[in-house]
Amino acid sequence: MKIGILGAGNIGKVMGKGLATAGYEVRISSREPHSPKHFPWKQEVGVSGDITSFNEAAQFGEIIIIALPWSCLKDVLETIDSVSLKNKTVIDVSNAVHFVNGPRLLLEDTSAGAIVQELLPESLVVKTLNTISDKVMIHPYFKDGTPIMFMSGNDNPSKDRVRTLLKDLGWSMIVDLGDIGQSRLQESIMLACVISEIQLQAPDSAFGFLRQ
Numbered sequence: 001m002k003i004g005i006l007g008a009g010n011i012g013k014v015m016g017k018g019l020a021t022a023g024y025e026v027r028i029s030s031r032e033p034h035s036p037k038h039f040p041w042k043q044e045v046g047v048s049g050d051i052t053s054f055n056e057a058a059q060f061g062e063i064i065i066i067a068l069p070w071s072c073l074k075d076v077l078e079t080i081d082s083v084s085l086k087n088k089t090v091i092d093v094s095n096a097v098h099f100v101n102g103p104r105l106l107l108e109d110t111s112a113g114a115i116v117q118e119l120l121p122e123s124l125v126v127k128t129l130n131t132i133s134d135k136v137m138i139h140p141y142f143k144d145g146t147p148i149m150f151m152s153g154n155d156n157p158s159k160d161r162v163r164t165l166l167k168d169l170g171w172s173m174i175v176d177l178g179d180i181g182q183s184r185l186q187e188s189i190m191l192a193c194v195i196s197e198i199q200l201q202a203p204d205s206a207f208g209f210l211r212q
């Protein structure tokens with residue numbers, strides 16, 4: 001399976017390496033795909049991965065992952081040939097946060113996931129992985145128990161594909177929250193997790209589901 005990742009920052013590189021290691025063919029993408037800053041990643045990943053332009057990564061992927069800061073996400077999507085994303089499963093990991101007396105959600109009546117689906121009406125957007133730090137995104141292990149991963153999206157076959165991908169990355173407890181409107185919950189959970197990490201001085205933590 002071919003994966004095109006829009007972005008070659010923290011998430012782009014971590015997901016790209018994790019997926020390449022799991023047997024996927026991966027293209028991460030950058031404004032400067034030939035920059036030496038990407039050489040170490042390319043060396044680590046070998047023939048399963050490469051770094052391209054945003055447009056080439058979108059064309060290449062059977063599944064697309066958007067791994068871009070909220071501040072530039074819309075602008076980057078507007079540069080991509082819409083045919084490259086049409087009818088494809090698009091995973092959105094973005095978070096729209098600003099800082100006013102601490103971290104706050106930027107969007108009040110909607111969510112980043114819902115806006116990405118509006119920006120890409122012909123794509124099948126699935127929100128997931130936004131609640132976890134890139135440091136523990138792949139084969140997550142926590143001594144206190146199994147972390148939970150949520151997803152949401154309008155298209156059930158796309159969510160099935162994403163569930164498989166998440167399992168390949170080591171996630172075992174996956175909960176489908178419903179349609180893409182429910183990504184608001186995931187973005188709130190992300191913020192609650194960040195605030196908990198700060199108060200409890202426990203970076204790179206995750207929420208779990210405790211059964212009786």
Ligand SMILES: NC(=O)c1ccc[n+]([C@@H]2O[C@H](COP(=O)([O-])OP(=O)(O)OC[C@H]3O[C@@H](n4cnc5c(N)ncnc54)[C@H](OP(=O)(O)O)[C@@H]3O)[C@@H](O)[C@H]2O)c1
Binds near residue numbers: 131
């Ligand atoms: N990092 C985490 O632990 C984490 C966890 C969960 C969710 N998220 C979310 O995932 C998304 C990506 O996070 P990240 O940490 O990977 O971000 P990042 O490291 O800052 O990613 C930067 C990527 O975005 C591109 N970019 C930055 N500014 C741009 C601009 N003005 N125009 C075009 N491209 C631009 C960069 O391209 P160049 O290579 O050309 O510079 C690079 O590929 C964010 O929405 C974040 O909230 C992050």
